Amino acid sequence: MRSTTDRIRQAISFELIGILIVTPLFAWGFNHPMGDMGILVVLGATAATAWNYLFNLGFDHLLNWRRGDLRKTLPLRLVHAVLFETTLLVLLLPLFAWWLDVSLAAALMMEISFAAFYMVYAFVFTWGYDILFPPQQTGRAPA
Numbered sequence: 244m245r246s247t248t249d250r251i252r253q254a255i256s257f258e259l260i261g262i263l264i265v266t267p268l269f270a271w272g273f274n275h276p277m278g279d280m281g282i283l284v285v286l287g288a289t290a291a292t293a294w295n296y297l298f299n300l301g302f303d304h305l306l307n308w309r310r311g312d313l314r315k316t317l318p319l320r321l322v323h324a325v326l327f328e329t330t331l332l333v334l335l336l337p338l339f340a341w342w343l344d345v346s347l348a349a350a351l352m353m354e355i356s357f358a359a360f361y362m363v364y365a366f367v368f369t370w371g372y373d374i375l376f377p378p379q380q381t382g383r384a385p386a
Contacts, residue, residue: 244303244313245378253376254295257368258288265360273353275343283342287335287357294334298327303378313378324366328358 245253262284270280302323306313315323332354340350 244307245299249376250296250299253299253369253372254292257295257365257372258292260368261361261364262288264364265357268360269353269357272356273343279343283339286338286342290335290338291331291361294331295327298330302326313380315373320366320370323369324362327365328362331361332358 266281266284267277269275269284270277273280303313306315306319336347336350336354339345339354340347343350343353345353
C-alpha cells in the first residue's frame with residue numbers, strides 16, 4: 244500500500260502537470276478566455292485531487308482485500324482509469340455548466356473531451372508513477 248505522503252505527492256504532481264497541459268489547450272479548443280478556463284481547471288483539479296486520493300485509496304484497499312496484491316494488469320489499469328474519469332465527470336458536470344454559462348448538454352460535451360484527455364493522461368501518468376515509485380506489497384489484510 245502507498246503511504247499517505249506518497250498518495251499526496253502522486254495526486255498533486257498529477258494535477259499540476261495536467262493543469263499546465265490542459266488549460267491552454269482547452270481555452271483554445273473551446274474558445275473561452277484563458278482566465279475563465281484556468282479558474283475552472285484549477286477548481287476541477289482541486290476537486291479531482293481530493294477524489295483522486297479517495298478513489299485510489301479505495302481501489303487499492305479493494306485490490307488488497309480481493310487479491311492480496313496491488314499490481315495492476317493492463318485490463319485492470321483500463322478499468323481503473325474509466326471508473327475514475329466517469330465518477331469525476333458526474334461530480335464536475337454542474338460546475339462546468341455554471342462556470343462557463345453553458346447548457347448541461349454543452350457542459351457534458353466539454354466534460355467528455357476533458358475526460359478523454361484525462362483518461363489517457365491518467366493511464367500514462369499512473370503507469371509511469373508506479374514505475375518511478377513502486378507501491379509496497381503488503382499481502383492480504385487479516386480476516
